[in-house]
Amino acid sequence: MRRDRALTRALQAWRVAAPTPGQTEELVALVRNLPRPGPFRVQMERERGARPSTGGSPLGILQLTLAQVGFFRPWFWLASLVTVAGGLAFIVLTGSSATTLLATLVPVLTALGVAHAFRAAGSGAWEVEMACPISPVHLTLGRLVVVVAYDILLGATASLVVWWGSPPLLLSALVLSWLTPLLLTASFALYLCVVLPLSAGAAGALAAGFWVAQVLVRRLGLGVSLFAGPGDPAWPLLQVVGLAVAGFFTLMSLRQAGAGLAITRARVGEVEGR
Amino acid sequence: MEQEALVRAARDGDGEALGELVRCFHGPLTAYLIRLGGDRELALDLAQETFCRVCLHLASLEEPEAFRVWLYRTARNLFLDHRRSWYWRRVSIRPESDGREQPGPGPEEAAIRRDEGEWVRRALETLSPAHREVIILRYYEDMTLGAIAKVTGLPLGTVKSRLHHAQRALAGRLRRETPAVVLKGRWQGL
Numbered sequence: 265m266r267r268d269r270a271l272t273r274a275l276q277a278w279r280v281a282a283p284t285p286g287q288t289e290e291l292v293a294l295v296r297n298l299p300r301p302g303p304f305r306v307q308m309e310r311e312r313g314a315r316p317s318t319g320g321s322p323l324g325i326l327q328l329t330l331a332q333v334g335f336f337r338p339w340f341w342l343a344s345l346v347t348v349a350g351g352l353a354f355i356v357l358t359g360s361s362a363t364t365l366l367a368t369l370v371p372v373l374t375a376l377g378v379a380h381a382f383r384a385a386g387s388g389a390w391e392v393e394m395a396c397p398i399s400p401v402h403l404t405l406g407r408l409v410v411v412v413a414y415d416i417l418l419g420a421t422a423s424l425v426v427w428w429g430s431p432p433l434l435l436s437a438l439v440l441s442w443l444t445p446l447l448l449t450a451s452f453a454l455y456l457c458v459v460l461p462l463s464a465g466a467a468g469a470l471a472a473g474f475w476v477a478q479v480l481v482r483r484l485g486l487g488v489s490l491f492a493g494p495g496d497p498a499w500p501l502l503q504v505v506g507l508a509v510a511g512f513f514t515l516m517s518l519r520q521a522g523a524g525l526a527i528t529r530a531r532v533g534e535v536e537g538r
Numbered sequence: 539m540e541q542e543a544l545v546r547a548a549r550d551g552d553g554e555a556l557g558e559l560v561r562c563f564h565g566p567l568t569a570y571l572i573r574l575g576g577d578r579e580l581a582l583d584l585a586q587e588t589f590c591r592v593c594l595h596l597a598s599l600e601e602p603e604a605f606r607v608w609l610y611r612t613a614r615n616l617f618l619d620h621r622r623s624w625y626w627r628r629v630s631i632r633p634e635s636d637g638r639e640q641p642g643p644g645p646e647e648a649a650i651r652r653d654e655g656e657w658v659r660r661a662l663e664t665l666s667p668a669h670r671e672v673i674i675l676r677y678y679e680d681m682t683l684g685a686i687a688k689v690t691g692l693p694l695g696t697v698k699s700r701l702h703h704a705q706r707a708l709a710g711r712l713r714r715e716t717p718a719v720v721l722k723g724r725w726q727g728l
Contacts, residue, residue: 267709274712275677277654278662280572282565283582291564291586292557295593300551 332406340380341414347373348418352425362426363441363494370419371445371475377415378453379468381407404457412450419446437494444506449475451513458517545602548593556596560589563606566679567613573662573674574617584620588613607688610679614671614689661711669704676701 283291351369355362382404419442427435453471460467482489496502541562547555564585571581592609599605662670675686687697 267705271705271709272677274654275658275673278573278658279655280569281578283568283585287582288561288564291589292560294586295560295589296553296556298590298593301594301597 328402329406329409332403332410335407336380336410340377344373344377344414344418348422352422355426356429362423363438366419366422366426366438366442367445368479370415370442371449372472373418374411374415374446375449375453375468375472375475377411378408378450378457378471379465381411382453382457382467405454408450408454412446415446416443419443434494440503441494444503444510445475445478447510448506448513451510451517454517455513541605542602545596545599545605549596549599549602556593559605563609564589567609570610570674570679571613571617573678574614574671575621576663580620584613584616587616591616604688607685610675610681610689611691657712657716661708661715664711665704665707668700669707672697672701673704673708 347369351365354360355365420439423435423438423442427438449471452474453467456467456470478489481487541559544555544559544562548559567588568578568581568585571584572578575581575584588609592612599608662673665673671690672686675681675689676683681689683694683697683701686692686701687694690697692700
């Protein structure tokens, strides 16, 4: 208490320059001439204030994610399904390596899905997103979850079908062979969108290109690649490295996400600079 | 008119009440921003932006008694946005004493007070931004712990512990670096 009083006395010694009366009157004139919001906007803002926040609670996040399902056109679901089904048919008919084909196909599909999911940030829909009570970055994260969950579902179904036909193959090894690359590609695409002001298509293409490069490095024997089948002695280590890198990209993206998507920030700056 | 009544009237479109509100809070809010950032011009710009935003959304304010907290919270958010945008990692508080405000009874007293102010400014400058902020809100803006929690968006317990540590750090700094002649005077008890 004594220290508190002494601090109060001491701190009062530092005085700062108050605005001049002229500056205050200028501000008064400025705010009095601001446009008054209409009744609709007032009502909207009151409703927005009363709306419970979705951030943090698992139920809120689930609701947000489910709400994003409607964002995807029917052809997205169908194209993904047809691509995986085509790959599966190819494996069954030609006897190709299931791990190789799924590990090539599913991550690329995810990267393209992420590009599709993030397209609003670079299109005319971003103004609508900016006006939403939920931030664009949360909407985008919700969409990313939808894409990843759908691709995991497709990949898992395909793995089960393949495994059913060739039981000697470990199901866990088969699933990991495409799951790690999928998570890596999705997290890399997210990271690019959050950190760099790239268009969604460019971020998706870069992420897909990254994975295709891994496949090529492996196929051409150019060096160590994350793309390795369960038969490779380095495979367990590569899985751990792949999952760690995916985790790193996800954490870095979520850390940056508070400042919004880079592409959205770039667009806002562009509009404000006009 | 009382503050709450002013807020209500301004919310309902009374231009005079809005002007009174601005006159009432412009000085304290600018002083808060100067102490937070150390730049008078920046503080004036941020205060103007704060009032513009608050006035634009005033009609949607449901609790007029929360106006002050809302105003300071908006100003703080704008300040933090600005700091992020400029990658402003370390805040440097520049001297801002002007001598216009209550200069004291005579030139000697004014000179002593200027020096005292300088020691305080330097001591505050060495605190972390988080500690400096709670000290400013508590001692200069005379806010309750609950109001500080609302302005900063921190839990009440965090505000209490942060303020406690900030007080200790500030008192220690003042004791160590302030000349004995000042400490033995009105600052006794630090």
